[in-house]
Amino acid sequence: MNNLMMVAAMSAMLSQALPALADDLEAAKQKAEQVCAACHGAEGNKPLTPETPKLAGQHGDYLEHALLEYQSGARQNPLMSGVVQPLSKREIRALAQYFAQRPGLGTRY
Numbered sequence: 001m002n003n004l005m006m007v008a009a010m011s012a013m014l015s016q017a018l019p020a021l022a023d024d025l026e027a028a029k030q031k032a033e034q035v036c037a038a039c040h041g042a043e044g045n046k047p048l049t050p051e052t053p054k055l056a057g058q059h060g061d062y063l064e065h066a067l068l069e070y071q072s073g074a075r076q077n078p079l080m081s082g083v084v085q086p087l088s089k090r091e092i093r094a095l096a097q098y099f100a101q102r103p104g105l106g107t108r109y
Protein backbone atom coordinates (compact mmCIF):
# COMPACT_ATOMS: atom_id res chain seq x y z
CA MET A 1 0.00 0.00 0.00
CA ASN A 2 1.47 3.37 -0.91
CA ASN A 3 1.35 6.33 1.43
CA LEU A 4 -1.52 8.05 -0.30
CA MET A 5 -3.72 4.97 -0.04
CA MET A 6 -2.73 4.63 3.61
CA VAL A 7 -3.79 8.22 4.31
CA ALA A 8 -7.06 7.70 2.45
CA ALA A 9 -7.77 4.52 4.42
CA MET A 10 -6.93 6.17 7.72
CA SER A 11 -9.12 9.19 7.09
CA ALA A 12 -12.00 6.92 6.08
CA MET A 13 -11.61 5.10 9.40
CA LEU A 14 -11.41 8.33 11.34
CA SER A 15 -14.46 9.86 9.73
CA GLN A 16 -16.40 6.81 10.86
CA ALA A 17 -15.03 6.82 14.37
CA LEU A 18 -15.38 10.52 15.15
CA PRO A 19 -19.15 10.94 14.74
CA ALA A 20 -19.64 7.93 17.03
CA LEU A 21 -17.48 9.58 19.65
CA ALA A 22 -19.34 12.88 19.25
CA ASP A 23 -22.66 11.05 19.69
CA ASP A 24 -21.38 9.38 22.87
CA LEU A 25 -20.29 12.73 24.27
CA GLU A 26 -23.61 14.35 23.40
CA ALA A 27 -25.48 11.52 25.16
CA ALA A 28 -23.14 11.88 28.15
CA LYS A 29 -23.84 15.62 28.31
CA GLN A 30 -27.57 14.94 28.45
CA LYS A 31 -27.20 12.29 31.14
CA ALA A 32 -24.91 14.60 33.09
CA GLU A 33 -27.53 17.35 33.02
CA GLN A 34 -30.44 15.03 33.81
CA VAL A 35 -28.83 12.80 36.46
CA CYS A 36 -25.42 13.88 37.72
CA ALA A 37 -26.13 17.61 38.00
CA ALA A 38 -28.67 16.91 40.77
CA CYS A 39 -25.74 16.33 43.15
CA HIS A 40 -22.56 17.40 41.34
CA GLY A 41 -24.05 20.66 40.03
CA ALA A 42 -23.98 22.17 36.55
CA GLU A 43 -21.08 20.70 34.52
CA GLY A 44 -19.94 18.83 37.65
CA ASN A 45 -18.65 22.08 39.00
CA LYS A 46 -21.02 23.10 41.80
CA PRO A 47 -21.52 20.18 44.19
CA LEU A 48 -24.58 20.56 46.36
CA THR A 49 -23.04 19.13 49.53
CA PRO A 50 -19.48 19.23 50.90
CA GLU A 51 -19.12 15.45 50.60
CA THR A 52 -19.90 15.51 46.87
CA PRO A 53 -16.74 15.98 44.79
CA LYS A 54 -16.25 18.31 41.85
CA LEU A 55 -15.97 16.29 38.66
CA ALA A 56 -15.14 19.10 36.23
CA GLY A 57 -11.54 19.02 35.11
CA GLN A 58 -10.55 15.81 36.91
CA HIS A 59 -8.54 13.30 34.89
CA GLY A 60 -10.79 11.24 32.61
CA ASP A 61 -8.95 8.03 33.48
CA TYR A 62 -9.51 8.63 37.17
CA LEU A 63 -13.21 9.39 36.77
CA GLU A 64 -13.71 6.29 34.63
CA HIS A 65 -11.85 4.15 37.15
CA ALA A 66 -13.91 5.55 40.03
CA LEU A 67 -17.19 4.87 38.22
CA LEU A 68 -16.15 1.30 37.39
CA GLU A 69 -15.24 0.75 41.03
CA TYR A 70 -18.64 1.95 42.22
CA GLN A 71 -20.17 -0.43 39.70
CA SER A 72 -18.09 -3.44 40.81
CA GLY A 73 -18.52 -2.60 44.50
CA ALA A 74 -14.77 -2.07 45.02
CA ARG A 75 -15.64 1.48 46.01
CA GLN A 76 -18.78 1.82 48.02
CA ASN A 77 -21.12 4.74 48.36
CA PRO A 78 -24.88 4.35 48.73
CA LEU A 79 -25.62 7.26 46.38
CA MET A 80 -23.11 6.54 43.62
CA SER A 81 -23.60 2.75 43.63
CA GLY A 82 -27.22 3.23 42.63
CA VAL A 83 -26.39 5.85 40.01
CA VAL A 84 -23.84 3.73 38.10
CA GLN A 85 -25.73 0.41 38.07
CA PRO A 86 -27.64 1.04 34.80
CA LEU A 87 -24.65 2.51 32.93
CA SER A 88 -22.76 0.62 30.21
CA LYS A 89 -18.95 0.69 30.07
CA ARG A 90 -19.22 2.89 27.00
CA GLU A 91 -21.51 5.38 28.78
CA ILE A 92 -19.12 5.45 31.72
CA ARG A 93 -16.17 6.23 29.45
CA ALA A 94 -18.11 9.02 27.72
CA LEU A 95 -19.29 10.52 31.03
CA ALA A 96 -15.72 10.48 32.33
CA GLN A 97 -14.51 12.24 29.18
CA TYR A 98 -17.34 14.76 29.31
CA PHE A 99 -16.54 15.80 32.89
CA ALA A 100 -12.78 15.77 32.29
CA GLN A 101 -13.29 18.30 29.51
CA ARG A 102 -15.32 20.75 31.62
CA PRO A 103 -13.34 23.69 32.95
CA GLY A 104 -12.93 23.18 36.65
CA LEU A 105 -10.14 21.95 38.81
CA GLY A 106 -6.74 22.76 37.50
CA THR A 107 -3.18 22.78 38.74
CA ARG A 108 -1.01 25.79 38.09
CA TYR A 109 2.70 25.33 38.09
Ligand code: HEC
Nearest residue numbers: 035036038039051052053063066067076077079080083095
Ligand atom coordinates in the same frame (compact mmCIF):
# COMPACT_ATOMS: atom_id res chain seq x y z
C1 HEC B 1 -27.64 11.45 44.64
C2 HEC B 1 -26.45 12.28 44.48
C3 HEC B 1 -25.49 11.92 43.34
C4 HEC B 1 -25.78 11.74 42.01
C5 HEC B 1 -27.14 11.81 41.32
C6 HEC B 1 -24.51 11.48 41.35
N1 HEC B 1 -23.48 11.51 42.25
FE1 HEC B 1 -21.51 11.11 41.85
N2 HEC B 1 -21.08 11.28 43.83
C7 HEC B 1 -21.98 11.61 44.83
C8 HEC B 1 -21.28 11.58 46.12
C9 HEC B 1 -21.91 11.88 47.48
C10 HEC B 1 -19.94 11.21 45.84
C11 HEC B 1 -18.80 10.95 46.85
C12 HEC B 1 -18.89 9.49 47.23
C13 HEC B 1 -17.67 8.92 47.90
O1 HEC B 1 -17.23 9.49 48.89
O2 HEC B 1 -17.16 7.89 47.40
C14 HEC B 1 -19.85 11.04 44.39
C15 HEC B 1 -18.68 10.67 43.74
C16 HEC B 1 -18.56 10.57 42.36
C17 HEC B 1 -17.33 10.26 41.68
C18 HEC B 1 -15.96 10.05 42.32
C19 HEC B 1 -15.23 11.36 42.20
C20 HEC B 1 -13.93 11.43 42.93
O3 HEC B 1 -13.34 12.53 42.98
O4 HEC B 1 -13.44 10.41 43.44
C21 HEC B 1 -17.62 10.24 40.36
C22 HEC B 1 -16.64 9.97 39.22
C23 HEC B 1 -19.02 10.54 40.21
N3 HEC B 1 -19.57 10.74 41.45
C24 HEC B 1 -19.68 10.62 38.99
C25 HEC B 1 -21.05 10.78 38.87
C26 HEC B 1 -21.74 10.71 37.60
C27 HEC B 1 -21.08 10.50 36.25
C28 HEC B 1 -23.07 10.88 37.87
C29 HEC B 1 -24.23 10.84 36.91
C30 HEC B 1 -24.34 9.63 36.07
C31 HEC B 1 -23.20 11.06 39.32
N4 HEC B 1 -21.95 10.99 39.87
C32 HEC B 1 -24.39 11.25 39.99
C33 HEC B 1 -23.31 11.90 44.66
C34 HEC B 1 -24.03 11.77 43.48
